[in-house]
Amino acid sequence: MRQMKILIIIICIPLLTACQALPRHTDAADEAILRTIALGREGERMILIAATGGEQSGEETQPPEVDTGEGTDYASARDDLKEKRQASLVHVTDWVVEPDALPDALAAFVADPELTYSARIYVLRDQTARAFMDAFDGENPAVKALEDLDRAREERGVTVLELSADLAAGRPVSVPLLVAEDGTVEVRGEMEIGAWR
Amino acid sequence: MFVPYHPPRSEHTEAPGGPGLEQVFARADDFQRRTLHLPGGGEAALYWLEGMVRTERLNDYVLRPLATLSLGDDPVTAALEGGIWAGTVLRPATLQEAADGLTDGGCAVALAGALLLVPVPTEEKRGVEMPEDEPTVKGANDAFVEAIRTNTSLVRRRLKTCRLAVASSTVGRESRTTVDVLWVEGLTNPALAQSVLERVQGLDVDALLAAEPLAGAITDTHSTMFPTFVSTQRPDRFCQGLMNGMVGVFCDGIAQGLLLPGTVSMFLRTPADQNNQWLVARLLAGVRYLCLGVSLLLPALYIAAAAFHFGLMPAAMAESISASRQSVPISPPLEVLLLLLAFEILQEAGSRMPRFTGQNVSIIGSLVVGQAAVTAKLFSPVVVVVVSAAGIAGYTLPNNDLANALRAVRFALSVLSALAGVFGIALGLAWLCLHLAQVEGLGVSWLAPFAPDAEKGPSAATRVPVRRAKLREVFLHPREVRNQR
Numbered sequence: 001m002r003q004m005k006i007l008i009i010i011i012c013i014p015l016l017t018a019c020q021a022l023p024r025h026t027d028a029a030d031e032a033i034l035r036t037i038a039l040g041r042e043g044e045r046m047i048l049i050a051a052t053g054g055e056q057s058g059e060e061t062q063p064p065e066v067d068t069g070e071g072t073d074y075a076s077a078r079d080d081l082k083e084k085r086q087a088s089l090v091h092v093t094d095w096v097v098e099p100d101a102l103p104d105a106l107a108a109f110v111a112d113p114e115l116t117y118s119a120r121i122y123v124l125r126d127q128t129a130r131a132f133m134d135a136f137d138g139e140n141p142a143v144k145a146l147e148d149l150d151r152a153r154e155e156r157g158v159t160v161l162e163l164s165a166d167l168a169a170g171r172p173v174s175v176p177l178l179v180a181e182d183g184t185v186e187v188r189g190e191m192e193i194g195a196w197r
Numbered sequence: 198m199f200v201p202y203h204p205p206r207s208e209h210t211e212a213p214g215g216p217g218l219e220q221v222f223a224r225a226d227d228f229q230r231r232t233l234h235l236p237g238g239g240e241a242a243l244y245w246l247e248g249m250v251r252t253e254r255l256n257d258y259v260l261r262p263l264a265t266l267s268l269g270d271d272p273v274t275a276a277l278e279g280g281i282w283a284g285t286v287l288r289p290a291t292l293q294e295a296a297d298g299l300t301d302g303g304c305a306v307a308l309a310g311a312l313l314l315v316p317v318p319t320e321e322k323r324g325v326e327m328p329e330d331e332p333t334v335k336g337a338n339d340a341f342v343e344a345i346r347t348n349t350s351l352v353r354r355r356l357k358t359c360r361l362a363v364a365s366s367t368v369g370r371e372s373r374t375t376v377d378v379l380w381v382e383g384l385t386n387p388a389l390a391q392s393v394l395e396r397v398q399g400l401d402v403d404a405l406l407a408a409e410p411l412a413g414a415i416t417d418t419h420s421t422m423f424p425t426f427v428s429t430q431r432p433d434r435f436c437q438g439l440m441n442g443m444v445g446v447f448c449d450g451i452a453q454g455l456l457l458p459g460t461v462s463m464f465l466r467t468p469a470d471q472n473n474q475w476l477v478a479r480l481l482a483g484v485r486y487l488c489l490g491v492s493l494l495l496p497a498l499y500i501a502a503a504a505f506h507f508g509l510m511p512a513a514m515a516e517s518i519s520a521s522r523q524s525v526p527i528s529p530p531l532e533v534l535l536l537l538l539a540f541e542i543l544q545e546a547g548s549r550m551p552r553f554t555g556q557n558v559s560i561i562g563s564l565v566v567g568q569a570a571v572t573a574k575l576f577s578p579v580v581v582v583v584v585s586a587a588g589i590a591g592y593t594l595p596n597n598d599l600a601n602a603l604r605a606v607r608f609a610l611s612v613l614s615a616l617a618g619v620f621g622i623a624l625g626l627a628w629l630c631l632h633l634a635q636v637e638g639l640g641v642s643w644l645a646p647f648a649p650d651a652e653k654g655p656s657a658a659t660r661v662p663v664r665r666a667k668l669r670e671v672f673l674h675p676r677e678v679r680n681q682r
Binding site (some may be wrong): 013016017021022024025026027028029031033035052053062088090091093114 | 212358503504505506507508511512515516518519521522523524525529530616617619620621
């Protein structure tokens with residue numbers, strides 16, 4: 001009886017794996033831990049540019065990796081990005097979006113369980129998502145520049161959760177407008193969002 | 198293969214006598230015989246096993262009176278009534294009794310057609326030393342030894358009550374090992390004491406040379422790695438167990454006392470708990486419970502986090518782990534399992550080797566090989582930290598048997614985690630809870646006092662101030678539940 005039970009368990013494990021009932025195995029070393037996402041539109045195409053924070057390996061610091069995904073909407077752009085590179089969006093802490101891509105960004109949070117609502121959200125002022133990411137180099141990643149910005153302003157940016165809650169309650173929300181130049185980020189006003197959808 | 202039923206031991210039921218003894222021990226070169234001419238006329242023959250008797254006692258208590266005193270017309274009665282200067286002079290009924298008396302350190306005296314037995318055993322034994330497994334800074338520092346009577350005396354010195362019951366049995370067809378069952382009459386649940394006594398007396402083995410077969414025969418659950426009895430070297434801990442309503446067992450030749458039944462809370466107590474201030478003792482007990490969790494779950498949780506649920510970790514930790522795994526050729530689950538195996542191998546190597554060499558093996562293994570493996574990028578430093586932390590946490594557990602069981606469960610949980618992440622761990626923990634809920638010792642659940650009914654008692658939350666520790670272990674159903682006014 002005991003041998004039978006063990007046999008059943010041994011048979012069940014590959015079966016469950018084949019049916020994708022067990023979680024998928026990944027390797028931390030292959031996974032890009034994305035920290036900043038810039039979202040924008042180029043014509044009809046949705047552009048998603050994601051950057052890691054630059055990993056510290058002993059004494060050395062790896063430069064941040066930047067990957068781009070394109071598609072008709074957020075979901076297809078994300079899939080395109082993940083096809084190119086095994087990436088985790090769980091740790092994305094900053095979303096920088098073009099004004100016309102803001103509804104897509106908020107819809108993404110509703111649809112994508114991998115995204116965290118504690119991420120901060122910013123809107124770009126007169127700058128494309130691609131231009132924003134191009135403003136940073138290997139030594140100065142976007143996530144660090146945004147952290148420095150928050151520290152300098154002595155207030156944290158608006159989180160997606162706060163934004164969603166206020167909009168759901170019918171309250172207008174002010175989102176910082178950003179411009180990036182030469183590895184630094186600057187707030188140039190605020191954009192008031194009154195409603196979504 | 199057909200194995201016939203263990204046949205009963207062939208007993209020498211014939212009447213005892215000198216020639217019979219010579220025949221029984223015909224192949225024993227340590228068997229000694231001496232003939233003595235008695236002052237009143239006649240002869241006596243003395244038989245003993247060399248090394249089992251103390252020569253001075255044999256000379257002074259047996260030889261000297263027989264050689265100097267006249268025992269009159271009825272020398273057997275005279276010898277029994279003071280002619281031999283020993284506290285005990287027995288008259289065995291059978292040859293088997295006489296032979297057993299000789300192996301126990303007796304001297305047989307064949308006198309006027311009768312055989313008398315005089316116990317003059319050697320008392321060569323190890324002195325009472327410090328307990329190696331359960332040291333404390335404060336409190337008593339004596340430990341049990343291999344001699345059973347020394348052990349009972351160590352208990353009696355602490356519990357001077359005449360209610361302390363000591364029931365002695367002989368177990369083992371060939372070893373004829375003395376096993377004592379101890380309890381406090383009127384305090385301990387009598388059903389518990391009776392149950393232990395019956396099981397000890399019902400044990401039919403060739404030789405009883407270790408504690409585990411004895412405890413295994415007494416306790417109910419056999420198909421578990423978790424210990425169902427408390428094994429201690431310390432008389433103070435043994436006495437505390439008796440006073441809490443447990444039953445104690447001593448086995449001759451084993452320098453440990455067994456306390457039954459064992460439950461989870463007892464395995465997490467240390468002798469120092471009773472000697473420390475109660476708040477400190479409670480805090481340290483909390484640390485031990487925490488370490489139990491760390492030791493059991495940390496490697497499995499690391500595998501789950503690094504290989505399946507990367508999002509569980511904070512960003513900084515995820516980045517750090519990801520960076521440390523760069524250039525490491527093996528996957529996180531295999532990395533952890535291999536290091537756990539290496540840890541077990543080092544531990545086994547260290548414990549099998551002589552003490553000082555063993556320490557060197559541990560140091561070389563952990564520091565030199567570990568560091569070299571990390572530098573060679575065979576393992577990531579985070580995994581070395583995780584496995585070492587789990588191993589060190591395991592060393593905080595006071596009971597070695599429990600720690601060994603947890604080592605095996607830790608490995609199993611890591612394998613399950615490697616297969617299915619947190620789902621696998623949950624599955625493993627569910628199985629563990631089900632298994633532990635089934636484990637019983639003498640009808641008492643292993644999970645007591647936390648389950649099946651969370652009963653209040655001194656063990657429920659480790660130490661409490663003396664004025665609040667008014668109850669014994671209620672789940673043992675002692676006859677006297679209160680231990681103070």
